[in-house]
Amino acid sequence: MCLNYSRRARTAGARPWTSRVRKGGEPLGWNPTPGNPSLLKELNQFLILDALRRYGSLSRSDLARITGLTPPTVGVIVKGLLEEGYLVEQASLPASGVGRRPVPLALNPRAGVAVGVNVSTTKVLILAVNLLGQVQARRSFPIPPGAAAEAVLEQVTGNILEMLAELRPRRVFGVGVGLHGPVDHQRGLLRFAPHLGWRNVPVADLLGAALPGPVVVDNGVRCMAQGELWFGAARGVENLVCVAVGTGIGSAIVLDGRLYRGAEGVAGEIGHVTVDVEGPRCDCGNYGCLETLASGPAIARQAARRLKQGVPSLLADWGLDPDRLTAADVARAALAGDELSRQVFAEAGMYLGIAIANLAKTLNPSRILIGGGVAQAGDLLLEPLRRTLAQRTEGLLPGEVPVEPIQLGGDAGAIGAATLVLERFFRGDTVPQILDFIER
Ligand SMILES: [Zn+2]
Structure with a gap:
């Protein structure tokens, strides 16, 4: 059974969206097809983005040193990433000697969001998280005892669509979902959630029908660990x-x-x-x-x-x-x-x-x-x-x-679920979607 989440979400008051291919140039994200001339450039883009994720703030010469790319290559790629809004330039540092003052670069907090969903035994928490792991918007609702998985996931969809319509992010990297119990991460399938009584729920398919970007599903503790690894106590x-x-x-x-x-x-x-x-x-x-x-x-x-x-x-x-x-x-x-x-x-x-x-x-x-x-x-x-x-x-x-x-407290599971999506993006596996929010 395939539920039409987007239609239901609209009747629930959410603003509908459509996705479109980004104008000008190929979307960031790559498929490693042999002979793809942009492959090397794409790979180098992710090297630079990932270095900035790890170190926070770096000059162009730092980036060349850390990534092993030549300074001219770094210059060209950084220019493109600045134009695309993935990076921002910060106030320049004092010059160490003669020559131009180095300008530190950082990931743009407004580059876009990944949505993280944590389904606990009693409630759902939904967060919009930027590339720096900062929470940009949040929603939550209780799970009534005995609630069916399909009904709860439909409510998740409606809440995400409303949240994105309000937040209007520049792009959406996808949706991550953490659940308790064994999860088939590859197939996006919840095998069994003992405390909710849910079995064999195709979470990625049910949510993916109406939501932007890939839907990544995993066990909630794994989400928590990934979030702490990137943005918390295990950096x-x-x-x-x-x-x-x-x-x-x-x-x-x-x-x-x-x-x-x-x-x-x-x-x-x-x-x-x-x-x-x-x-x-x-x-x-x-x-x-x-x-x-x-x-x-x-x-x-x-x-x-x-x-x-x-x-x-x-x-x-x-x-x-x-x-x-x-x-x-x-x-x-x-x-x-x-x-x-x-x-x-x-x-x-x-x-x-x-x-x-x-x-x-x-x-x-x-x-x-x-x-x-x-x-x-x-x-x-x-x-x-x-x-x-x-x-x-x-x-x-x-x-x-x-x-x-x-370190991330009660938000750890949902930030971590969003981080699973970001991890795919930084690996180059995900094409972020740009949304047009259509006023009706
Ligand atoms: Zn036991």
């Missing part, structure tokens, strides 16, 4: 493990600067790694999975169990019902000095430390990032995690692996 890191601790637990693995997805695209399912062979039964059918001992629901369950055993706690003093506790309640009590709650977080952190130590010994990452709702508990969770990781890797790894919270 410049080549080997990274990013773990999201929330309702479930997932991880993303970055090897040699690129996301590692595995043969079937399900690499990083750390939530179902066994950390206690005699532990509780997991929804997946195994026993003692990390998710049964360190996720948000597991933390609430552990606190409830002790309360019911009569262990004194602020949680009881506050009159909270043990069967309705959340990890946030337990974190609040722990921060207020409650011993029971601190103990529960110490155990969850220890189990995370065991699982992450196994990953660290297998993959030898240079950094570990922790995100997700439960990670907002900060050192309550991170200190026991770091302690366990250090104990279990001592003598086996050359040094301690730094464990840090993510």
Whole structure:
């Protein structure tokens, strides 16, 4: 079934758009056909754009040195990129000697946007993100319990069209979508989202029918890792493990600067790694999975169990019902000095430390990032995690692996989804679309 999103979005009040081929010259983006005379020039354009993404601000001579291109080639390409609005010139630097003062160049914050969508278990966040990772516009809406995937994606389409019509960006690089559960990144297919009950949803096809640019779909933790890699706590890191601790637990693995997805695209399912062979039964059918001992629901369950055993706690003093506790309640009590709650977080952190130590010994990452709702508990969770990781890797790894919270906070998943699209553009795989917003 193919839904006509654009017609529905129009009736919902969005301004319609049409895409057109950019006037004058070929669109930036290339297909490596043999004998294509512009191929080398296109490749060199992306070398320059990517150098500016990495370094922020560079003069033409810096660009020549970093990319290995000749100064005249850099001059010609920069001129074209300035005319196209991809770059801006900044105030010139003081001259180091005789001759012209070098003019720093940077990516243009107004060159265009990528749209990033994060579909969590309870809400959708949509961001328009520029080439510098800065948020230009945002939308969000709740997902009602039991909502069908098609209805939610239709609402996503309507919101994106409205947002773009208001923002009127110079160009759109595409749409990235992050979802929980296993995702077939190649086919743009959500295999299974356990907390939403969605199965085999062709997300890229459903959204791509009405939205500009390519639609890139991936697991939400991988999106988070890509966003942190380019715009957050892992800039410049080549080997990274990013773990999201929330309702479930997932991880993303970055090897040699690129996301590692595995043969079937399900690499990083750390939530179902066994950390206690005699532990509780997991929804997946195994026993003692990390998710049964360190996720948000597991933390609430552990606190409830002790309360019911009569262990004194602020949680009881506050009159909270043990069967309705959340990890946030337990974190609040722990921060207020409650011993029971601190103990529960110490155990969850220890189990995370065991699982992450196994990953660290297998993959030898240079950094570990922790995100997700439960990670907002900060050192309550991170200190026991770091302690366990250090104990279990001592003598086996050359040094301690730094464990840090993510930097992009609640926007990390959506910024990261947009970053997946930008990553394709900087690689030269994507032709950005210029939109004509037609007033009716
Ligand atoms: Zn499991």
